[in-house]
Amino acid sequence: xxxxxxxxxxxxxxxxxxxxxxxxxxxxxxxxxxxxxxxxxxxxxxxxxxxxxxxxxxxxxxxxxxxxxxxxxxxxxxxxxxxxxxxxxxxxxxxxxxxxxxxxxxxxxxxxxxxxxxxxxxxxxxxxxxxxxxxxxxxxxxxxxxxxxxxxxxxxxxxxxxxxxxxxxxxxxxxxxxxxxxxxxxxxxxxxxxxxxxxxxxxxxxxxxxxxxxxxxxxxxxxxxxxxxxxxxxxxxxxxxxxxxxxxxxxxxxxxxxxxxxxxxxxxxxxxxxxxxxxxxxxxxxxxxxxxxxxxxxxxxxxxxxxxxxxxxxxxxxxxxxxxxxxxxxxxxxxxxxxxxxxxxxxxxxxxxxxxxxxxxxxxxxxxxxxxxxxxxxxxxxxxxxxxxxxxxxxxxxxxxxxxxxxxxxxxxxxxxxxxxxxxxxxxxxxxxxxxxxxxxxxxxxxxxxxxxxxxxxxxxxxxxxxxxxxxxxxxxxxxxxxxxxxxxxxxxxxxxxxxxxxxxxxxxxxxxxxxxxxxxxxxxxxxxxxxxxxxxxxxxxxxxxxxxxxxxxxxxxxxxxxxxxxxxxxxxxxxxxxxxxxxxxxxxxxxxxxxxxxxxxxxxx
Numbered sequence: 001x002x003x004x005x006x007x008x009x010x011x012x013x014x015x016x017x018x019x020x021x022x023x024x025x026x027x028x029x030x031x032x033x034x035x036x037x038x039x040x041x042x043x044x045x046x047x048x049x050x051x052x053x054x055x056x057x058x059x060x061x062x063x064x065x066x067x068x069x070x071x072x073x074x075x076x077x078x079x080x081x082x083x084x085x086x087x088x089x090x091x092x093x094x095x096x097x098x099x100x101x102x103x104x105x106x107x108x109x110x111x112x113x114x115x116x117x118x119x120x121x122x123x124x125x126x127x128x129x130x131x132x133x134x135x136x137x138x139x140x141x142x143x144x145x146x147x148x149x150x151x152x153x154x155x156x157x158x159x160x161x162x163x164x165x166x167x168x169x170x171x172x173x174x175x176x177x178x179x180x181x182x183x184x185x186x187x188x189x190x191x192x193x194x195x196x197x198x199x200x201x202x203x204x205x206x207x208x209x210x211x212x213x214x215x216x217x218x219x220x221x222x223x224x225x226x227x228x229x230x231x232x233x234x235x236x237x238x239x240x241x242x243x244x245x246x247x248x249x250x251x252x253x254x255x256x257x258x259x260x261x262x263x264x265x266x267x268x269x270x271x272x273x274x275x276x277x278x279x280x281x282x283x284x285x286x287x288x289x290x291x292x293x294x295x296x297x298x299x300x301x302x303x304x305x306x307x308x309x310x311x312x313x314x315x316x317x318x319x320x321x322x323x324x325x326x327x328x329x330x331x332x333x334x335x336x337x338x339x340x341x342x343x344x345x346x347x348x349x350x351x352x353x354x355x356x357x358x359x360x361x362x363x364x365x366x367x368x369x370x371x372x373x374x375x376x377x378x379x380x381x382x383x384x385x386x387x388x389x390x391x392x393x394x395x396x397x398x399x400x401x402x403x404x405x406x407x408x409x410x411x412x413x414x415x416x417x418x419x420x421x422x423x424x425x426x427x428x429x430x431x432x433x434x435x436x437x438x439x440x441x442x443x444x445x446x447x448x449x450x451x452x453x454x455x456x457x458x459x460x461x462x463x464x465x466x467x468x469x470x471x472x473x474x475x476x477x478x479x480x481x482x483x484x485x486x487x488x489x490x491x492x493x494x495x496x497x498x499x500x501x502x503x504x505x506x507x508x509x510x511x512x513x514x515x516x517x518x519x520x521x522x523x524x525x526x527x528x529x530x531x532x533x534x535x536x537x538x539x540x541x542x543x544x545x546x547x548x549x550x551x552x553x554x555x556x557x558x559x560x561x562x563x564x565x566x567x568x569x570x571x572x573x574x575x576x577x578x579x580x581x582x583x584x585x586x587x588x589x590x591x592x593x594x595x596x597x598x599x600x601x602x603x604x605x606x
Contacts, residue, residue, distance in 0.1 A: 049090055097168075296348075300319055323391070417472065446507075501544060517578045527592060554568055555581070
């Protein structure tokens with residue numbers, strides 16, 4: 001028996017030796033092919049090496065997607081080294097480092113990032129490093145990105161340190177075909193899924209264990225996509241029709257999803273409620289309704305304060321189940337990166353349930369349509385997912401490059417939005433969102449000026465593409481008429497294709513008996529003002545964004561059930577913001593339908 005085991009081990013070791021020989025043969029072939037490329041370029045008079053960072057990113061992304069056993073970090077390290085030596089086979093390259101506060105550390109970080117092929121030398125100034133990159137076969141490593149690159153020089157890469165900190169920027173000659181304006185899908189010279197880490201970030205969790213967080217990010221980086229690129233493209237097409245005035249966007253769901261309260265029935269109820277509401281809107285003559293659920297990713301919430309004090313005890317604020325626990329204890333409130341993996345698993349199951357309900361026509365659409373007076377045959381309804389792109393490490397890990405269309409996609413959901421607290425023009429959240437091809441929502445609150453809005457739109461939607469950008473107003477019933485007209489007037493005068501939607505929830509929150517609540521009358525009033533301003537400014541009122549649940553909660557007051565102040569505590573279940581219950585959500589849908597019916601009547605009269 002022992003002899004057989006020894007023989008089997010010897011056979012496996014011999015197999016590994018053969019594989020090693022095959023790997024070496026392939027590396028030799030790759031270096032030989034690089035030498036041939038160099039000879040062809042020389043014959044054609046192309047004596048200078050041109051970097052192709054987009055092609056390199058595509059290769060790495062494709063290989064990572066194919067791998068089943070090889071970890072993403074292994075692929076990244078091995079192929080970066082191979083590609084560095086292949087480039088060196090075309091022409092000996094040098095890496096020129098500008099002065100740094102920690103030169104030895106930076107040198108080792110550069111070597112780890114760019115491989116062992118190129119010689120590294122240090123110069124006396126950033127200007128000298130850039131001059132070398134312009135005139136030699138060299139890459140310049142400089143402390144800050146170069147804003148006005150000359151000739152073919154471009155910022156094309158970032159050198160990262162511990163904890164994802166930016167330590168330097170790489171500048172080199174980038175091939176002309178990679179210098180085109182690709183800002184919608186992430187310009188490889190200035191954007192990648194990680195460039196947000198070099199920008200100031202708001203509302204991110206402070207994890208105590210950076211190593212554990214990095215391990216979770218690696219696992220998410222090799223996890224399955226949650227949504228398909230084809231579905232995201234379908235949503236963009238549907239939103240493009242809304243932006244042209246043909247349709248309406250209905251977006252709604254929980255303020256924040258919960259791990260403990262998750263169930264198939266809860267997903268079913270949310271799905272069914274959105275379809276019922278959408279049928280009411282379509283019956284008003286609004287055209288096609290795009291159903292966009294706040295689901296399968298809405299696990300985190302921005303908070304107005306970093307800490308919470310109860311009974312003289314101060315702890316970190318609850319930031320959603322993907323970050324920490326709602327229980328008021330030191331253990332629960334400690335940010336735990338393992339929660340990101342739980343969020344991913346729950347999102348995956350949620351999306352599978354949504355697909356199952358859609359395939360089975362679970363909502364009994366013919367009955368729903370009869371209830372609201374629809375007599376014609378209704379096309380198949382798709383349910384798309386959306387959430388606030390708050391946790392950028394989670395979003396980055398689930399961002400994938402798609403070779404078929406040459407774009408980066410956040411596969412964490414069909415649409416993501418930027419909140420009113422994280423829409424800084426130079427901030428991390430705007431930086432991340434500008435490079436992905438998904439539809440992007442942008443919350444617009446009272447502090448947003450028309451000029452700043454247009455600058456944000458230039459950054460997020462530079463090509464003014466229908467279906468790319470949804471502007472979500474959130475002012476409060478008392479403030480909407482003071483702030484919204486100027487914003488709508490600016491987007492209309494500039495000919496912007498973005499959809500205008502209204503979030504009548506967040507600006508109408510009030511506190512009663514220590515509990516946050518909202519009043520249905522305020523919500524309906526803000527919706528009414530939204531439609532009136534849109535009509536006055538000649539803008540299509542394109543959507544509504546609601547926090548709601550199909551559960552029988554008593555978190556908001558008013559509506560057809562006439563919930564009063566004394567009803568608040570009867571079924572107050574939310575951990576974050578108050579939600580409309582099923583009856584109240586249908587009340588709001590009825591109010592929106594009446595407004596849409598009025599829009600259709602005016603259009604027909606005209």
